[in-house]
Amino acid sequence: MSRILAIDYGKKRTGIAVTDPMQIIASGLTTVATHELSVFIEKYLKSEDVETIVIGEPKQMDYTDSELGSVIHAFAKALQEKYPHITIERVDERFTSKMAFQTMIDSGLSKSKRRNKALVDEIAATIILQTFMDKKSPF
Known part of the structure; x- marks a missing residue:
């Protein structure tokens, strides 16, 4: 199978998440500067099989x-x-940044780590991806 890539597009930074090849687990991949996003996607698609x-x-x-x-x-x-x-699919992303921040609190990250906006963006992309996976799951 192929991977699914998720994007939490922002003005300055863009969070990226991806599934494993079996499309079972959604994981944060990275955060990239938005002006470098097209180059990142092109390189990623050359190295990984992505269907969505x-x-x-x-x-x-x-x-x-x-x-x-x-x-x-x-x-x-x-x-x-x-x-x-x-x-190319679209998913409502309302509240994903708030959910990402709450996830950081719930997982016990320190205040200094919770200030890392790049990490918030990456977690938000993971939430977007998981939302998509949940909607397409037959279970």
């Missing part, structure tokens, strides 16, 4: 797009054009 890319879709509470919505939509469209053999 899941991109967080930022929505307001009333389901309208957030300020980054149009940027992320354009990014998703560009990915689909560059990699037509890969399925």
Whole structure:
């Protein structure tokens, strides 16, 4: 099987998560500077077999797009054009950063480690990926 890659797109940083090849476990991979994201994805796709890319879709509470919505939509469209053999999916990402921060607290990370915004982004990408996996699971 192929992996599923998840992206928590941000203005400055983008969190990345990935499944194992059997698509059982979602794990944080890294955080990259958003301006380096396209290069990172290209290199990653050359070294790993990825069938789906899941991109967080930022929505307001009333389901309208957030300020980054149009940027992320354009990014998703560009990915689909560059990699037509890969399925591009979108997942509602509301509250993922808050959930990521709470996960850090629950796991006992110190205050100084919880200030690491890159780690928050990576955990948020993992939550986006797990949400996608849960929705597609037949169980």
